[in-house]
Amino acid sequence: MRQAQDYDAVIVGSGAAGGMCAYVLACSGLRVLMLEAGRDYDPVTETPMFQTPADAPLRGAGTPEKPFGFYDATVDGGWQVPGEPYSSAPGTDFRWWRARMLGGRTNHWGRISLRMGEYDFKPRSRDGLGADWPMAYDDLAPYYDKTEALIGVYGSNEGLENTPNSSPGVLLPPPAPRAEEMLAQARCRELGIPVIPAHLAILTRRLDAARISRELWPDNATARRVTEESMNRRAACYYATPCGRGCSIRANFQSPTVLIPPALATGNLDVITDAMVREVTVGPDGRADGVHYVDKTTGLDERATGRTVILAASACETARILLNSKSGLFPDGLANGSGLVGKYVMDTVGAGVGGQIPALENMPPHNADGASAMHVYMPWWLYGEQAAGRLDFARGYHIEFGGGRKMPGFGFMGGLAGFTDGAYGRRFKEECRRYYGSFIWFDGRGEMIPNEDSYCEIDPDGVDQWGIPTLRFHWKWSDHELNQARHMQRTFASVIEAMGGRVTSSVHDDGARAIAAPGVIIHEVGGARMGADPSESVVNEFCQSWEVDNLFVTDGACFVSNADKNPTLSIMAVAWRASEYIASEMTARSIR
Numbered sequence: 001m002r003q004a005q006d007y008d009a010v011i012v013g014s015g016a017a018g019g020m021c022a023y024v025l026a027c028s029g030l031r032v033l034m035l036e037a038g039r040d041y042d043p044v045t046e047t048p049m050f051q052t053p054a055d056a057p058l059r060g061a062g063t064p065e066k067p068f069g070f071y072d073a074t075v076d077g078g079w080q081v082p083g084e085p086y087s088s089a090p091g092t093d094f095r096w097w098r099a100r101m102l103g104g105r106t107n108h109w110g111r112i113s114l115r116m117g118e119y120d121f122k123p124r125s126r127d128g129l130g131a132d133w134p135m136a137y138d139d140l141a142p143y144y145d146k147t148e149a150l151i152g153v154y155g156s157n158e159g160l161e162n163t164p165n166s167s168p169g170v171l172l173p174p175p176a177p178r179a180e181e182m183l184a185q186a187r188c189r190e191l192g193i194p195v196i197p198a199h200l201a202i203l204t205r206r207l208d209a210a211r212i213s214r215e216l217w218p219d220n221a222t223a224r225r226v227t228e229e230s231m232n233r234r235a236a237c238y239y240a241t242p243c244g245r246g247c248s249i250r251a252n253f254q255s256p257t258v259l260i261p262p263a264l265a266t267g268n269l270d271v272i273t274d275a276m277v278r279e280v281t282v283g284p285d286g287r288a289d290g291v292h293y294v295d296k297t298t299g300l301d302e303r304a305t306g307r308t309v310i311l312a313a314s315a316c317e318t319a320r321i322l323l324n325s326k327s328g329l330f331p332d333g334l335a336n337g338s339g340l341v342g343k344y345v346m347d348t349v350g351a352g353v354g355g356q357i358p359a360l361e362n363m364p365p366h367n368a369d370g371a372s373a374m375h376v377y378m379p380w381w382l383y384g385e386q387a388a389g390r391l392d393f394a395r396g397y398h399i400e401f402g403g404g405r406k407m408p409g410f411g412f413m414g415g416l417a418g419f420t421d422g423a424y425g426r427r428f429k430e431e432c433r434r435y436y437g438s439f440i441w442f443d444g445r446g447e448m449i450p451n452e453d454s455y456c457e458i459d460p461d462g463v464d465q466w467g468i469p470t471l472r473f474h475w476k477w478s479d480h481e482l483n484q485a486r487h488m489q490r491t492f493a494s495v496i497e498a499m500g501g502r503v504t505s506s507v508h509d510d511g512a513r514a515i516a517a518p519g520v521i522i523h524e525v526g527g528a529r530m531g532a533d534p535s536e537s538v539v540n541e542f543c544q545s546w547e548v549d550n551l552f553v554t555d556g557a558c559f560v561s562n563a564d565k566n567p568t569l570s571i572m573a574v575a576w577r578a579s580e581y582i583a584s585e586m587t588a589r590s591i592r
């Protein structure tokens with residue numbers, strides 16, 4: 001549909017941040033326009049729920065067009081998006097995963113939904129590195145509760161250090177651990193590593209729609225109605241299919257099944273897909289008055305106007321739009337008076353180790369179903385060691401792991417080759433039965449400390465297919481990240497050995513070889529950070545630009561640090577808080 005009117009808010013992007021802003025603002029009665037560069041996408045009708053690897057070309061293996069496999073939910077995206085290049089400066093190998101579809105990367109994300117803890121908001125005060133957030137955990141806690149209640153997150157409250165509890169009644173019950181998870185739990189206990197229920201945005205039972213919508217919107221009948229109706233359309237997970245394909249029964253969190261439908265049902269939201277935003281425009285008064293976008297279906301430049309503009313295009317895309325929004329008033333890009341747009345980009349520190357566990361061989365057939373990701377995980381546990389100066393890196397990591405008796409795909413057969421000594425025929429089948437379910441993989445997800453050498457900027461030599469200048473990335477890990485990656489690999493090897501297994505992948509003494517390339521963990525944040533001081537930040541704690549009061553940055557670009565906790569739950573909580581602020585400021589006419 002095309003713009004018919006002036007909107008209260010123009011939102012760029014429809015993923016975690018854009019979807020949440022649209023939901024909260026439309027529920028609050030604002031007239032909202034959402035512009036999404038990708039195509040329309042409906043997980044209910046488009047998700048291949050029951051197809052097996054055998055039904056797919058190459059047994060579903062990844063290809064350059066579908067790097068995460070044939071059935072991955074990502075359409076028109078991946079490490080490369082045709083016609084939309086990016087580059088890395090010499091010495092940098094940054095990988096940038098984008099999705100061009102309604103809902104963005106929420107269609108196939110891992111759904112791991114961890115809260116940042118109280119330490120994570122004040123890292124500089126604790127160890128002198130990086131910067132503090134202009135808010136504390138307690139400021140965001142109510143929005144974590146709301147977000148978890150709305151999207152549905154399973155997990156438990158364990159009361160562990162810097163691993164916050166949710167309010168009572170918010171979390172859904174976690175699924176029972178599987179065999180390999182129980183074995184890891186028992187052995188990790190001996191190593192002093194806690195193994196607790198994971199937190200994932202998957203419904204282990206149907207939501208109590210009437211209660212939750214009443215608690216979320218006590219004074220707003222429309223919001224209550226659309227939220228309740230939308231929740232009632234979501235079924236509980238039936239533990240059968242991989243979430244990375246999307247979910248046609250709406251049991252996991254995707255923006256197009258959880259956030260956009262209730263926002264549309266208010267009648268206050270219009271969505272234009274295939275709308276690639278090129279820049280934010282400003283009036284003579286220096287205030288944002290809308291955006292220019294390319295209608296990808298016609299190739300024509302279009303314009304959308306609104307009283308506020310909210311950038312939620314994903315961290316680096318948002319930085320790109322700001323840097324490309326140059327004018328006489330803002331020659332270095334919009335909201336960039338501090339010179340910090342594009343700066344302090346962070347990913348997560350990642351390193352992994354795999355192993356084979358004889359104790360898990362020849363398991364009798366049993367039901368190992370469950371949510372399509374882990375049921376338990378290990379939160380960071382070495383706060384004491386760190387405080388005592390016994391670690392050679394700052395901050396921490398949590399451990400995610402997988403294995404077990406999932407439907408075998410291409411990877412299982414590849415992994416078997418090293419064990420079966422060239423067997424074929426009947427012996428090969430016996431070997432398959434023996435080894436099936438005995439492989440395990442541990443992945444660390446750790447905090448990167450922001451630094452001045454990790455940033456994105458406009459590439460002077462690059463434009464996309466519409467002539468929009470593209471990004472160039474620069475990157476440098478510090479010793480903190482490299483030493484942390486080495487520590488991860490050593491830890492995982494010791495866990496595998498404690499499980500009686502043998503390590504099947506490399507364990508490096510050199511952290512630079514252990515660590516995943518920048519961007520690969522797909523947790524990139526920063527580039528327009530928030531702060532308390534306009535000379536040190538781009539936006540304030542409500543994601544509001546210091547220089548342009550009706551311009552907001554609600555995605556991960558506003559992150560000040562990137563705790564080991566996967567960022568998306570925090571992106572949504574921050575976006576909810578900012579949206580509430582926008583709605584109240586617009587009602588009070590503080591933002592005209």
Ligand SMILES: Cc1cc2nc3c(=O)[nH]c(=O)nc-3n(C[C@H](O)[C@H](O)[C@H](O)COP(=O)(O)OP(=O)(O)OC[C@H]3O[C@@H](n4cnc5c(N)ncnc54)[C@H](O)[C@@H]3O)c2cc1C
Pocket residue numbers: 012013014015016017018035036037038097098099100101102103104105106108109110111112113275276277278312313314315317321522523555556566567568569571
């Ligand atoms: C395989 C995978 C696994 C992941 N697992 C996890 C996990 O377990 N836990 C976790 O916390 N995070 C995870 N993530 C990261 C998570 O997906 C992102 O943090 C989250 O989606 C970011 O939300 P966003 O709204 O900022 O961006 P996105 O979800 O990427 O949405 C941005 C949207 O904006 C659109 N857009 C971009 N530029 C423009 C433009 N110029 N004009 C108009 N529209 C534009 C894009 O097309 C896109 O639809 C994972 C990501 C991947 C790919």
Ligand code: SF4
Pocket residue numbers: 202203236237238239240241242243244246247248249250251252370371372
């Ligand atoms: S595992 Fe559950 S939530 Fe995930 S896609 Fe399958 S049914 Fe949906």
